[in-house]
Structure formats: C-alpha cells, structure tokens
Amino acid sequence: METSTEEKIIQAAEKVFVRDGYDGARMQSIADEAEINKAMLHYYFRSKEKLFQQILTGKIKAFLPTILGIIQAEMTILQKFEAVVDGYLKMLSENPRLPIFILFSTYRNPVILEQLPREVFHGLIGFIKKAIRNGELKKVDPEHLLVSMMGMCVFPYVAKPIASHMLGKSDDEYLLFLRNRKKEIMTLLKELVN
Amino acid sequence: METSTEEKIIQAAEKVFVRDGYDGARMQSIADEAEINKAMLHYYFRSKEKLFQQILTGKIKAFLPTILGIIQAEMTILQKFEAVVDGYLKMLSENPRLPIFILFSTYRNPVILEQLPREVFHGLIGFIKKAIRNGELKKVDPEHLLVSMMGMCVFPYVAKPIASHMLGKSDDEYLLFLRNRKKEIMTLLKELVN
DNA sequence: ATTTGCATTAACCAAATGGTTAGATCATAT
DNA sequence: ATATGATCTAACCATTTGGTTAATGCAAAT
Structure with a gap:
C-alpha cells in the first residue's frame, strides 16, 4: 500500500514541526523526511505558513x-x-x-x-x-x-x-x-x- | 544613570529571546531593541548561541x-x-x-x-x-x-x-x-x- | 497516436541572516 | 600632545532559506 504524496508530506511535516517548532523547521527537512522534491511542498500547500497551520490545527483537534x-x-x-x-x-x-x-x-x-x-x-x-x-x-x-x-x-x-x-x-x-x-x-x- | 552596552544587550536579548524563542529571534531585533550596532553583539558575546545560553541559564537560575x-x-x-x-x-x-x-x-x-x-x-x-x-x-x-x-x-x-x-x-x-x-x-x- | 492536464524535477532566485572586517572614535595613561 | 587599547560603526560577505519556474514525465481521455 503506497501513501499519496500529499499524505507523505503531512506525516513528514508533523514529525519535523513537532520536533523543531515552526521557526526551527526547514522545508528541506520536511521534503527529505517525505522523500519528495521540495517544490512539491509548495505545489500542495502553497507556503510553509499554510502547511504549518494545517498541521497545528490537526494536532490540536486530535488532542x-x-x-x-x-x-x-x-x-x-x-x-x-x-x-x-x-x-x-x-x-x-x-x-x-x-x-x-x-x-x-x-x-x-x-x-x-x-x-x-x-x-x-x-x-x-x-x-x-x-x-x-x-x-x-x-x-x-x-x-x-x-x-x-x-x-x-x-x-x-x-x-x-x-x-x-x-x-x-x-x-x-x-x-x-x-x-x-x-x-x-x-x-x-x-x-x-x- | 546610564546602563553599560553589555547590560543593554542582555536586557534586550532577554526580551527578544523570551518572546520569540531561539529560532525565532533575530540578532538585528536584539540590536534594535538595545539601540546598538549589531556587531556589538558579537563583540561582547561571540555568537547567537553563546548569547542565548547565557540568557537561558540566567533565567532558569532566577526561576x-x-x-x-x-x-x-x-x-x-x-x-x-x-x-x-x-x-x-x-x-x-x-x-x-x-x-x-x-x-x-x-x-x-x-x-x-x-x-x-x-x-x-x-x-x-x-x-x-x-x-x-x-x-x-x-x-x-x-x-x-x-x-x-x-x-x-x-x-x-x-x-x-x-x-x-x-x-x-x-x-x-x-x-x-x-x-x-x-x-x-x-x-x-x-x-x-x- | 495525439492531446490534455496533473505531477514531478532540477535549476534558479531574491531576501534574510549570522557573522566579519577595516577603519573611526574615544577615554586613559604616559 | 601622543600613544595605546578598548569600544563602536558602516559596509560587506557567505550561506541559508522559502519560494518560483521552465521543462519533463505520465496517465487518462479523445
């Protein structure tokens, strides 16, 4: 079962943002963690800010x-x-x-x-x-x-x-x-x- | 009573680091807050990392x-x-x-x-x-x-x-x-x- | 087979950032 | 007055970073 690119990004972003915080996180780290090209992050989520907000709200709601x-x-x-x-x-x-x-x-x-x-x-x-x-x-x-x-x-x-x-x-x-x-x-x- | 440059830097760094965290803090913000030249930060404290560690230990000890x-x-x-x-x-x-x-x-x-x-x-x-x-x-x-x-x-x-x-x-x-x-x-x- | 549109990549870019440096300024000791 | 050493400034630098773009791959529809 392969996960979609979007899902891989979300999982990688969760890991990196939770570990490093917004300011400490690097888009390249997320891309590496997801094993995809960095441009894909912006393709699916526009910006670091947007990606972060989606992760944060998701995590709070799960909590x-x-x-x-x-x-x-x-x-x-x-x-x-x-x-x-x-x-x-x-x-x-x-x-x-x-x-x-x-x-x-x-x-x-x-x-x-x-x-x-x-x-x-x-x-x-x-x-x-x-x-x-x-x-x-x-x-x-x-x-x-x-x-x-x-x-x-x-x-x-x-x-x-x-x-x-x-x-x-x-x-x-x-x-x-x-x-x-x-x-x-x-x-x-x-x-x-x- | 005028405060020394070093003291001004410490007070500014406390304010900025506590507010923004290490990764979110900018050396230029600290310099602006202290109203001194950015190079003075390195003159007195060598690096962002060193300055931060001094602030953090100070704050913990005060706590x-x-x-x-x-x-x-x-x-x-x-x-x-x-x-x-x-x-x-x-x-x-x-x-x-x-x-x-x-x-x-x-x-x-x-x-x-x-x-x-x-x-x-x-x-x-x-x-x-x-x-x-x-x-x-x-x-x-x-x-x-x-x-x-x-x-x-x-x-x-x-x-x-x-x-x-x-x-x-x-x-x-x-x-x-x-x-x-x-x-x-x-x-x-x-x-x-x- | 060709078109169409989404997905992906590598290369690139401008701005920001921590840090450096050469020279100026200033107080103090001689 | 002058030399000396600390303090300070403006300009500069290399690197990092978020973000873009033009070209390519690719699967489905025609």
Missing part, C-alpha cells in the same frame, strides 16, 4: 475530543475523573512532545484557536458542577479543578527535561515515574470526593 | 531558588505549601511568558541543565517526607506531589492561549482567574493535611 467520548453519564464523578486522566495520560505517553509543541505554537499563533470547539471543556465542567450539586464532590471551583487536572497530567511531559534532571532520574526512571502518575493524581482527586 | 529562602523550618507543612505556591504564582504573574520559554528551550537544549543545582527540589521533597513521617500529611508520593504542585501553578501560564479560549475568557477575565488560582490550589492541598 481534544477523544476524552469526551469515553465518559458515560451514569459514571460516578471519580470514574469520570479517572477516564479523563487516563485518556490524557495515554495520549501523552504516545505523543510526549505534542503538548509543548501545541502550547508554544499557540502562544505565537493564537488566531488558530478561534475555530476550536469549546464543548469538551464545557462538558467536563458541567459534570463537575453536577457532582457538586449532588453532594458527590466537595465544593471547589469547577474551572480551576479542570485546569488543575490538566496541569497535573500535562506538566510532567512539557517539563520533562527539567523535571527529570531535578529529580535526578534517568530517561528510563522518568518513564517509570510517568507510569505511576495516574495513581498519584487519582489519590489527590479522591480526597475531593465525599 | 528556581527564590522559593527555598522563604521557607522556615518551624512552619507547618501547609504554610510551607502556601509559601511555595505563593512564591511561584507571584514570580509567574510578573513573568508570564518565562515558563513556556524555559520549557521549550530546555527541550532542545537539555545540556544546559547539567549545571543547575538540585537542592531546591531535594529540599522541598525533604519537607514533604518529614511531614508524612510526622503524620502531618497523608501518605502520598513526595515527588509526585511536588510535580503536581508545580503543574497546578505553571500550567495555567504555559497554556494561557488555549485555556482562556476554552474557558471563553477575555484577557482581563483570565487575569482575574489567575488571581484566584492560589486559593483554589490551596483548597486542594488542604485535603491532604491531617
């Missing part, structure tokens, strides 16, 4: 909505939390460099965000609010709790170089550390449940 | 040790947590773009980290361990707790563009959100204290 699908209404709030944390940590362990790429890129390119749906966040905040009304969950600010959950999941990935150094861990040890992450986040969240 | 100084041995663990969270949030509110710059830069330049002291982290982990032995704190993994605390502080800053969009907040509203952050992090941490 967001997976989680909401897993959550069932009849779950307890703790089960919902676990689904969210587990979903994000799994995605992160498969794409460890993705969050730093997305965060850095959106800092310089915030316009991209305008087309993104807010449903994922709104949905999760809705679940939290309901659980508080139920008395299932202690009274906390839902938005802050959501940001805290995401921070606890994402931070060890975006801060990997610093954190592994500060904790004195080798790459293998840090990987082990990340694998224990879910349990430790959940013990913290459990304290919020009545 | 780390402020906290440990505030903490007194006789504080309760909750007071210590509050000192850490407060210290970081204050630093972050004054330098909101700093963490994303440091994290992105160390991803591509991890060698820089080797000269950094581990005492800050070790010290904080020591405090947590002691508090657990005391029975002051519930049994949690100290390293994970520390990473969680840092994640909860730093994440809303590194993810500002995405988070403000997802939460449907204007810049002003997001600033307000950040100001409530301390209280909300502390309510979470309080649950861990016996």
Whole structure:
C-alpha cells in the first residue's frame, strides 16, 4: 500500500514541526523526511505558513475530543475523573512532545484557536458542577479543578527535561515515574470526593 | 544613570529571546531593541548561541531558588505549601511568558541543565517526607506531589492561549482567574493535611 | 497516436541572516 | 600632545532559506 504524496508530506511535516517548532523547521527537512522534491511542498500547500497551520490545527483537534467520548453519564464523578486522566495520560505517553509543541505554537499563533470547539471543556465542567450539586464532590471551583487536572497530567511531559534532571532520574526512571502518575493524581482527586 | 552596552544587550536579548524563542529571534531585533550596532553583539558575546545560553541559564537560575529562602523550618507543612505556591504564582504573574520559554528551550537544549543545582527540589521533597513521617500529611508520593504542585501553578501560564479560549475568557477575565488560582490550589492541598 | 492536464524535477532566485572586517572614535595613561 | 587599547560603526560577505519556474514525465481521455 503506497501513501499519496500529499499524505507523505503531512506525516513528514508533523514529525519535523513537532520536533523543531515552526521557526526551527526547514522545508528541506520536511521534503527529505517525505522523500519528495521540495517544490512539491509548495505545489500542495502553497507556503510553509499554510502547511504549518494545517498541521497545528490537526494536532490540536486530535488532542481534544477523544476524552469526551469515553465518559458515560451514569459514571460516578471519580470514574469520570479517572477516564479523563487516563485518556490524557495515554495520549501523552504516545505523543510526549505534542503538548509543548501545541502550547508554544499557540502562544505565537493564537488566531488558530478561534475555530476550536469549546464543548469538551464545557462538558467536563458541567459534570463537575453536577457532582457538586449532588453532594458527590466537595465544593471547589469547577474551572480551576479542570485546569488543575490538566496541569497535573500535562506538566510532567512539557517539563520533562527539567523535571527529570531535578529529580535526578534517568530517561528510563522518568518513564517509570510517568507510569505511576495516574495513581498519584487519582489519590489527590479522591480526597475531593465525599 | 546610564546602563553599560553589555547590560543593554542582555536586557534586550532577554526580551527578544523570551518572546520569540531561539529560532525565532533575530540578532538585528536584539540590536534594535538595545539601540546598538549589531556587531556589538558579537563583540561582547561571540555568537547567537553563546548569547542565548547565557540568557537561558540566567533565567532558569532566577526561576528556581527564590522559593527555598522563604521557607522556615518551624512552619507547618501547609504554610510551607502556601509559601511555595505563593512564591511561584507571584514570580509567574510578573513573568508570564518565562515558563513556556524555559520549557521549550530546555527541550532542545537539555545540556544546559547539567549545571543547575538540585537542592531546591531535594529540599522541598525533604519537607514533604518529614511531614508524612510526622503524620502531618497523608501518605502520598513526595515527588509526585511536588510535580503536581508545580503543574497546578505553571500550567495555567504555559497554556494561557488555549485555556482562556476554552474557558471563553477575555484577557482581563483570565487575569482575574489567575488571581484566584492560589486559593483554589490551596483548597486542594488542604485535603491532604491531617 | 495525439492531446490534455496533473505531477514531478532540477535549476534558479531574491531576501534574510549570522557573522566579519577595516577603519573611526574615544577615554586613559604616559 | 601622543600613544595605546578598548569600544563602536558602516559596509560587506557567505550561506541559508522559502519560494518560483521552465521543462519533463505520465496517465487518462479523445
């Protein structure tokens, strides 16, 4: 099964942009990685800027909505939390460099965000609010709790170089550390449940 | 009081590198910002790479040790947590773009980290361990707790563009959100204290 | 077989970029 | 006053980079 030129370019561009960032990426690197002529990049995608925006929006969209699908209404709030944390940590362990790429890129390119749906966040905040009304969950600010959950999941990935150094861990040890992450986040969240 | 050329360069380089990253920064931008001739950059700092490394190490060092100084041995663990969270949030509110710059830069330049002291982290982990032995704190993994605390502080800053969009907040509203952050992090941490 | 239109390539181009250099300027010591 | 060494400037340079173009290949339609 041969992949089309356009698909080869997209895959190569994802790899190079995520690894090097927009300014660090070279059109020639992408062409080499895709094993095609550099002119093909402009033939299919016009410019570096256009190609980058397509990659970035694609990556952000892939990052967001997976989680909401897993959550069932009849779950307890703790089960919902676990689904969210587990979903994000799994995605992160498969794409460890993705969050730093997305965060850095959106800092310089915030316009991209305008087309993104807010449903994922709104949905999760809705679940939290309901659980508080139920008395299932202690009274906390839902938005802050959501940001805290995401921070606890994402931070060890975006801060990997610093954190592994500060904790004195080798790459293998840090990987082990990340694998224990879910349990430790959940013990913290459990304290919020009545 | 006039600042020396070298000092002007450093201040300009900090501004431009933090804003644009290494690859996005231009030597001419730094020269313009410092209002000096571009050749002066090389006269004082040899190369873009050298200048950048000096800025980056300086920024990382400024980021780390402020906290440990505030903490007194006789504080309760909750007071210590509050000192850490407060210290970081204050630093972050004054330098909101700093963490994303440091994290992105160390991803591509991890060698820089080797000269950094581990005492800050070790010290904080020591405090947590002691508090657990005391029975002051519930049994949690100290390293994970520390990473969680840092994640909860730093994440809303590194993810500002995405988070403000997802939460449907204007810049002003997001600033307000950040100001409530301390209280909300502390309510979470309080649950861990016996 | 010829036309037609998309896909591909190699060569090329202009602009930008990090870096250099020869000479000017200026303060200080003699 | 003059020599000296550091500081500074304008012009310049080689290389890199995103992007273009003219020519070619090639498969399907006529």
